[in-house]
Amino acid sequence: MTKMPVMLLMGLLPLALHAASPGSVDKTGMPVPKMATAPGSQVMLEEGELQWAPSPMGGSKGSQWTVLLGDPDKPGVVVIRVKNPAGYKLPMHWHSMEEQVTVLEGDLTLRTEKGTRTLGPGGFFSMPAKMPHETSTVHGVTVQINEVGPTDIHFVNPADDPGK
Numbered sequence: 001m002t003k004m005p006v007m008l009l010m011g012l013l014p015l016a017l018h019a020a021s022p023g024s025v026d027k028t029g030m031p032v033p034k035m036a037t038a039p040g041s042q043v044m045l046e047e048g049e050l051q052w053a054p055s056p057m058g059g060s061k062g063s064q065w066t067v068l069l070g071d072p073d074k075p076g077v078v079v080i081r082v083k084n085p086a087g088y089k090l091p092m093h094w095h096s097m098e099e100q101v102t103v104l105e106g107d108l109t110l111r112t113e114k115g116t117r118t119l120g121p122g123g124f125f126s127m128p129a130k131m132p133h134e135t136s137t138v139h140g141v142t143v144q145i146n147e148v149g150p151t152d153i154h155f156v157n158p159a160d161d162p163g164k
Contacts, residue, residue: 043069055082057153058162059090068144072151080145089136091160099147100126106141110134132156 045068055063062085070078081104084090092111101108103123110117110125111134119125127133155161 050081052083056162057082057090058093058155058160060084060088063088063090070149072149074150076149078145078147078149078151080147080151081142082145083142084135084137084140086138086140088140090134092132092134092156093153093160094130094132094156095127095147095154096129096152097147097149098127098129099145100124102144102146104142104144107137107139108141108143109136109138111136 050066050068052064052066055065057063057065064083066081068079068081070076072078072080101124103119103121105121108119108123110119112127112131
């Protein structure tokens with residue numbers, strides 16, 4: 001065996017071990033999809049490689065998420081994708097961290113104290129930490145969220161918190 005195939009196999013071993021590792025649960029007991037890799041590493045994924053799990057964030061039923069980069073329970077860069085079905089609504093809430101959201105598919109309506117706006121594919125918003133907001137979709141939506149963790153959510157109305 002030449003050095004090239006051995007080097008290639010050594011490079012693929014961490015990926016194989018990662019793919020075989022079991023999923024984990026977050027601090028609320030919800031399943032966390034397998035993370036792509038730690039920040040600072042190279043990541044290349046096709047849509048079919050993403051592993052989706054029920055979202056722990058609450059709101060209407062049917063929301064799913066997948067973690068593309070980082071660990072939502074730890075400090076550091078986190079990239080998450082979220083798919084919400086038609087009619088989904090996440091009640092007024094806020095996060096301790098700033099977040100940037102890009103609409104990949106569908107429609108997302110964002111309501112804040114500054115107004116309401118519906119965004120389509122390619123739409124983007126950036127939300128400062130602790131800014132109350134509500135999201136909903138008429139036809140369904142897939143978004144990508146970039147933030148610096150740990151990830152959290154605080155509902156303005158405590159009765160909306162699925163963990164309570």
